[in-house]
Amino acid sequence: MKSTQQSPGEVKEIEKKFVAMTTHPYLAKHIEKAEIDFDIIFFLQDIMKDARIDAVSKQEQILSALLVQAAFLTHENVYNKNLVNGTAKKPRQLTVLAGDFFSSLYYFMLVKNTHDDILPVFSSAIQRINEEKMSLHFAESQSEEELMNRLKVVEGGFLFDIASFYQQQEVGCLAETFFLLKRIKHEKQERDVKYLSAFASAIYAFHEGERKDEVTDWPTARTRSFLEAKEKELEEALVSQMDACAMQVTNTLYQRVENWLSGE
Amino acid sequence: MFLKSDINKIEKELERSVAAEHPVLKDASLHLLQAGGKRIRPVFVLLGAKFGNYDIERIKHIAVALELIHMASLVHDDVIDDAELRRGKRTIKAQWDNRVAMYTGDYIFAKAIEKAARFKNEDIHRIISQAMHEMCLGEIEQIRDQYNWDQSLKTYLRRIKRKTALLIAVSCQLGAVSAGAAPKEQSRLYHYGYNVGMSYQIIDDILDFTGTEKELGKPAGSDLLQGNITLPALYAIHKNEDAYQKMSHFIEGSKTKKDDVDSVIELVKNSGGIEYSKELSKKYLKKAYLSLEGLPDIPAKKSLSNIASYIGGRDH
CATH class of the missing domain: 1.10.600.10 (Farnesyl Diphosphate Synthase)
Incomplete structure (x- = not known):
């Protein structure tokens, strides 16, 4: 497999466009701006490296995927807490609308230059992920394996589906493991959280036997040891997936993941 | 109205479209669908189509896509307005919670795009x-x-x-x-x-x-x-x-x-x-x-x- 060194300029350009598209002056005043996930860019650049589409189309599809991810993350911040005060409601109202706004942008972006073939991949992935979110929300997992599989779909299923579309299943599997591990590391570090994320809430419910949105003890002893064990398992899995992948060590994605694993 | 049988077809297609695998997602979507509404947008789609080559089997997908977009926005609007009731029925956020409403709205929205994507x-x-x-x-x-x-x-x-x-x-x-x-x-x-x-x-x-x-x-x-x-x-x-x-x-x-x-x-x-x-x-x-x-x-x-x-x- 040939090496694919992406130019930093290309990533910068995507970032610039993402910021321009997602910045709305009124939203910016009241809620946090959408964060770009650079790992998504690197994974998608690798997934699409052999695709028979031009550079502009690749960039548009990457931007669309970033917008979907921004919509997911934004809507994750809509909690169940009752808000009595009208002023306190505003950030929640705008969070709902910002997520919808990003979703409308991804569709807008994909149809602008007729990416008809990948549009159904996006929409079916979003449906599949929401189905899994529901199962996690209602704590339906009967085993740890089932729980992990659902969390994997929610965190990395979107990239997996895009990778499958481009016949890059190996990188898709790598993406699922990577993004799940990344989330576990993030949740493990969360302290003094009052409202659990949907991800943390699913793990909490599985281990503590009840679903809670508001907690004072995250991570509990049980959830902490679960997260630590899974972190270790996933790190090992990621390393063996990278070895198994026909990816050269000079590959940008390979280097990025390796650096991330070694904490650089 | 002369469109009644075609509106029924759209109604059936809407039901099929929101038949999610997850039972609550399915219930929540059907709950919303059964709350009714005037289906004014599908009616307008059908009437607009009468000025061209009217083929209900083709046009119904556009009507469904637009109604789904409308439905998805209603589910999220109820979170925005903290609404307990819509057309006399409990809203999804009231019947379940905000997160269920967000997932349902996002699911329906994606479904609408899938419907529209049928058209090249x-x-x-x-x-x-x-x-x-x-x-x-x-x-x-x-x-x-x-x-x-x-x-x-x-x-x-x-x-x-x-x-x-x-x-x-x-x-x-x-x-x-x-x-x-x-x-x-x-x-x-x-x-x-x-x-x-x-x-x-x-x-x-x-x-x-x-x-x-x-x-x-x-x-x-x-x-x-x-x-x-x-x-x-x-x-x-x-x-x-x-x-x-x-x-x-x-x-x-x-x-x-x-x-x-x-x-x-x-x-x-x-x-x-x-x-x-x-x-x-x-x-x-x-x-x-x-x-x-x-x-x-x-x-x-x-x-x-x-x-x-x-x-x-x-x-x-």
Whole structure:
């Protein structure tokens, strides 16, 4: 497999466009701006490296995927807490609308230059992920394996589906493991959280036997040891997936993941 | 109505479309579907399509996509408004919770795009995606403009265009586009839908001041209580200093007394704002009739005209 060194300029350009598209002056005043996930860019650049589409189309599809991810993350911040005060409601109202706004942008972006073939991949992935979110929300997992599989779909299923579309299943599997591990590391570090994320809430419910949105003890002893064990398992899995992948060590994605694993 | 059997087909297709695998997702979507609604957008799609090569098996997917977009926005609107009831039924967020409502809305929204993706027609996608984008901007601006007592008529009109008129306009237009009607007819149908939608929303805004709680299903003056400044209030603000002073005391986050709302409703009614709004609504309807004039004389044209008349005569 040939090496694919992406130019930093290309990533910068995507970032610039993402910021321009997602910045709305009124939203910016009241809620946090959408964060770009650079790992998504690197994974998608690798997934699409052999695709028979031009550079502009690749960039548009990457931007669309970033917008979907921004919509997911934004809507994750809509909690169940009752808000009595009208002023306190505003950030929640705008969070709902910002997520919808990003979703409308991804569709807008994909149809602008007729990416008809990948549009159904996006929409079916979003449906599949929401189905899994529901199962996690209602704590339906009967085993740890089932729980992990659902969390994997929610965190990395979107990239997996895009990778499958481009016949890059190996990188898709790598993406699922990577993004799940990344989330576990993030949740493990969360302290003094009052409202659990949907991800943390699913793990909490599985281990503590009840679903809670508001907690004072995250991570509990049980959830902490679960997260630590899974972190270790996933790190090992990621390393063996990278070895198994026909990816050269000079590959940008390979280097990025390796650096991330070694904490650089 | 001569479209009844086709509307039933759309209803069935809608049910099929929201048949998610997850039981709560399926229940929540069906719950929303069964809460009914007038299916006004599908009706407009079908009527628009009558001006081209009408094929219900093809057109129904556009009608379903548009209705799903509308449904998804309602589920999220109920989270935004913290609403417990919609059309007398518990909202998804009330029956389950906010997260379920968010997942359901996102799921339905993706389903709508999947439906639209069946069409390999660039125009169709461009029209739907632009409409969705503008609707979102409109909703953000609606929140931005709450309690802004100095907003202009132009701001109000742009808001109601995005809130209501746009999806109706696009429904009429897309019916025609998907049936391959002539571009001139597509454009006339768009303008008809836009004008009917504007008129419809202005009347809705009037009824918020003139209707009773029983007729409206919510207390009169609800818009004002939420800080939404509609045309009758906007007129009163500009014409009556007392109305401006009283309304500007309605401040975001503070509890407004019912007596204060009642007194403002009276001020608005006495300001001439209701009559002015009725006049403007009639002007939009007149333009809607004018848009129909150039269309061929087929039964669908008569139906569109009847809908406009019904909207003009609506009193609750």
